[in-house]
Amino acid sequence: xxxxxxxxxxxxxxxxxxxxxxxxxxxxxxxxxxxxxxxxxxxxxxxxxxxxxxxxxxxxxxxxxxxxxxxxxxxxxxxxxxxxxxxxxxxxxxxxxxxxxxxxxxxxxxxxxxxxxxxxxxxxxxxxxxxxxxxxxxxxxxxxxxxxxxxxxxxxxxxxxxxxxxxxxxxxxxxxxxxxxxxxxxxxxxxxxxxxxxxxxxxxxxxxxxxxxxxxxxxxxxxxxxxxxxxxxxxxxxxxxxxxxxxxxxxxxxxxxxxxxxxxxxxxxxxxxxxxxxxxxxxxxxxxxxxxxxxxxxxxxxx
Amino acid sequence: xxxxxxxxxxxxxxxxxxxxxxxxxxxxxxxxxxxxxxxxxxxxxxxxxxxxxxxxxxxxxxxxxxxxxxxxxxxxxxxxxxxxxxxxxxxxxxxxxxxxxxxxxxxxxxxxxxxxxxxxxxxxxxxxxxxxxxxxxxxxxxxxxxxxxxxxxxxxxxxxxxxxxxxxxxxxxxxxxxxxxxxxxxxxxxxxxxxxxxxxxxxxxxxxxxxxxxxxxxxxxxxxxxxxxxxxxxxxxxxx
Numbered sequence: 001x002x003x004x005x006x007x008x009x010x011x012x013x014x015x016x017x018x019x020x021x022x023x024x025x026x027x028x029x030x031x032x033x034x035x036x037x038x039x040x041x042x043x044x045x046x047x048x049x050x051x052x053x054x055x056x057x058x059x060x061x062x063x064x065x066x067x068x069x070x071x072x073x074x075x076x077x078x079x080x081x082x083x084x085x086x087x088x089x090x091x092x093x094x095x096x097x098x099x100x101x102x103x104x105x106x107x108x109x110x111x112x113x114x115x116x117x118x119x120x121x122x123x124x125x126x127x128x129x130x131x132x133x134x135x136x137x138x139x140x141x142x143x144x145x146x147x148x149x150x151x152x153x154x155x156x157x158x159x160x161x162x163x164x165x166x167x168x169x170x171x172x173x174x175x176x177x178x179x180x181x182x183x184x185x186x187x188x189x190x191x192x193x194x195x196x197x198x199x200x201x202x203x204x205x206x207x208x209x210x211x212x213x214x215x216x217x218x219x220x221x222x223x224x225x226x227x228x229x230x231x232x233x234x235x236x237x238x239x240x241x242x243x244x245x246x247x248x249x250x251x252x253x254x255x256x257x258x259x260x261x262x263x264x265x266x267x268x269x270x271x272x273x274x275x276x277x278x279x280x281x282x283x284x285x286x287x288x289x290x291x292x293x294x295x296x297x298x299x300x301x302x303x
Numbered sequence: 304x305x306x307x308x309x310x311x312x313x314x315x316x317x318x319x320x321x322x323x324x325x326x327x328x329x330x331x332x333x334x335x336x337x338x339x340x341x342x343x344x345x346x347x348x349x350x351x352x353x354x355x356x357x358x359x360x361x362x363x364x365x366x367x368x369x370x371x372x373x374x375x376x377x378x379x380x381x382x383x384x385x386x387x388x389x390x391x392x393x394x395x396x397x398x399x400x401x402x403x404x405x406x407x408x409x410x411x412x413x414x415x416x417x418x419x420x421x422x423x424x425x426x427x428x429x430x431x432x433x434x435x436x437x438x439x440x441x442x443x444x445x446x447x448x449x450x451x452x453x454x455x456x457x458x459x460x461x462x463x464x465x466x467x468x469x470x471x472x473x474x475x476x477x478x479x480x481x482x483x484x485x486x487x488x489x490x491x492x493x494x495x496x497x498x499x500x501x502x503x504x505x506x507x508x509x510x511x512x513x514x515x516x517x518x519x520x521x522x523x524x525x526x527x528x529x530x531x532x533x534x535x536x537x538x539x540x541x542x543x
Contacts (some may be wrong), residue, residue, distance in 0.1 A: 055417045083477065106357065114385065117382070117386075118378075118381055118382045118385045119377055119381045121378040121381070122382070125501060129468075129501055129502050129503060130503065131503070148352045216387040227384075245389075245392075246393075248498075253503070256505075257503045257504065257505055258500070258503065258504050258505060258506055258508075258509055259503055259511060260499075260500050260501070261470075261498050261500050262498065262499055262500070263495065263496075263497055263498045263499075264385060264386045264389040264390065264497055264499070265386065265389030265390035265391070265392060265473075265496055265497050266389060266393050266496070267393045269475065269494025269495060269496060270494060270495050270498075271492035271494040271495075272492045272493075272510060272513060273492065275495075275509075275510075275513075276506075276510075277309075279506055297424055303394060
């Protein structure tokens, strides 16, 4: 739309914005006919994704992920605890996803967003289903001590595809995680060691001299697509999610196995060809995300 | 090679289904759906005037409350509530009663596997009992995938725990047409309303599950149709 010619052009621009607010669905459908979206993305392209590893220095592993404007901060803290009797050589994992009021005008303090508990549960289901983390690696002394990993994910800005960004930040944080050194002190309790300690103080070294990283299995990555009539829009932003209510989240791991296909209701039905198309879009997204993650990891190692 | 199941069923066999309606007198509609030992009781109140904050006043809104059998409501219950709300929103005709709220309360009476599909079936029957206008019914099934890659329908809890993966699938019910079906209609692919999966599976396994699930839903649709048509001859207060 031209913005020249003073008041005539200006009123033309105001009309477009007003039309966008008053009739969002016809506004979008006009764009979909041209196979493009108002932010000039083609239908199958996801937004720009960046991963920053280690923003939280006090955490054992952390990552800041941005998909478009959606920003997620994930941090992992490890604590020594006694393992349960039915899994004496396994550690455990506690995942918490929170949406503080900073992320969106619709979230108010004191009233947690409903979608936060759902995404939290979805994240723990996906992490358990995919075989990325082997809990046996988190064990220290069988039956006596094991690591408890607390994964906290904070949404700093909610602009659509919250689950995708949260999953990516969790995977990035685990890739960045370094397990600290531990030793057994005089009471026989296992304590974490910070900084340098003279050799005499260390009674027992349980892990290698240097901090070790978790060896991760195949990592799961996800893509959310919106289904509207016969169009499939990849990686919607918040505006698109509010107008078109049917979405499908496909989670694939890097070996191409399906970890989860999540479609909670919605007016549009998904038949086999739609599902296959979503899976194909997710496959290319998985390659993209894997590249971005390995690039950030290699940059970290150089530092 | 046939899969041997603990209770002697074939892989494609469902547990005995039972549906009874109009159990609660204060609720506008109620239904109790059982699949073997998994039993869910659903009650529908509505449409009631007024709408919750943040919902669209031009449409009816659906509110789902899930009560587990024991313990307090946690994240799992919130997830079930959200999935149910979105599934039922897609089958209800929301424009008929704008600015109203319909509440669906689910009480888990027994949990022996396939809990979410049982709840979805129960809420559909309860919505029909309440007379809420619907586009079509939602029929839900649980498909499990064994280690050998075989699809097993309607697993019990012990089977679910041993399985490699399982999927909850919801399809629209099969339609009965008065006109003879045109040949092209047979080729229509089944469209899913809802899909929730747990565990790792390959794409071809999932497509396989969709096929088996759709066939099983046709059977459940038949059962639903028969049980919803049975009515007391003197019952005029609730329409068909």
